[in-house]
Amino acid sequence: MAYDHPRGESSGDAALVALAAGGSEHAFRTLYRAYVRPVYWLAHGLVGNPADAEEVTQETFLVAWRKLPGLDLAGDSLLPWLATVCRFQAANRIRKQKRDREHTAGAADENLVATVDVEQQVVDGALAEAILREVEGLGELDRAIFRLCAVDGYAYQAAADELGVTQGVVRNRLSRIRTRLRTVVKEST
Known part of the structure; x- marks a missing residue:
């Protein structure tokens, strides 16, 4: 039985990436809809709360929109690259939150500040990479x-x-x- 890619492309995401890199908002929206949920799940696992996960997800796709013109897609899926961007955005957010906490330590209610265990981030990131590799296989x-x-x-x-x-x-x-x-x-x- 012949099978078509869910987005109508037989070559994976490469055609959509090329169109989006050329400025096609429709192609980018298609990629966004395809990957926003797994990127959010990864972000949530890294930052630990829904609000920050939403911010990291949006930042990930903003970076993707800016960097797609120079991207040479290595495989059939954009997801591994998006996961890497997401991890960097999450790390940036965590560093910023840590700096903010350090500067406002006396004024902030420490019970409201979510702390992120760096070791757990590494484990979560490695686990996400392993799952993504398995799905790609x-x-x-x-x-x-x-x-x-x-x-x-x-x-x-x-x-x-x-x-x-x-x-x-x-x-x-x-x-x-x-x-x-x-x-x-x-x-x-």
């Missing part, structure tokens, strides 16, 4: 199923309809993908 259909169900929140039947496969195929493959990712998580912790 999946076949095209499995990556699409993962993206639709785990990232975009599609129900099994909706994903099956989108991909032109049966609900059973989606359910079984997603179960195998989750088992595979649980193994990665166990090995990384």
Whole structure:
């Protein structure tokens, strides 16, 4: 059965990246919709709270918009590059918050200040990288199923309809993908 990339491209994100780099807001919005949730999850794991995670996510996509013209996409997916940008943005935010806390230590209520364990950040970052590598190693259909169900929140039947496969195929493959990712998580912790 022939399978088309969920965004209609058979070559992954490269065509969308090229269009976005050329100024296409539509192409950039398509990439944003495809990756905003995993970038947010990664940001939340790094900074530890929803408000900062939203800021880091927005900063990540702002950097992406500015840097896409010079980007040479190494693989089929923009996600590994976005994850790297996200980690840098999260680290910048954490450093800024630490400086702000140090300058206002006497005035700030320390109970309201979220502290971030640097060691945990490294573990979370390494875990996120391991998961991203594992997802990138999946076949095209499995990556699409993962993206639709785990990232975009599609129900099994909706994903099956989108991909032109049966609900059973989606359910079984997603179960195998989750088992595979649980193994990665166990090995990384």
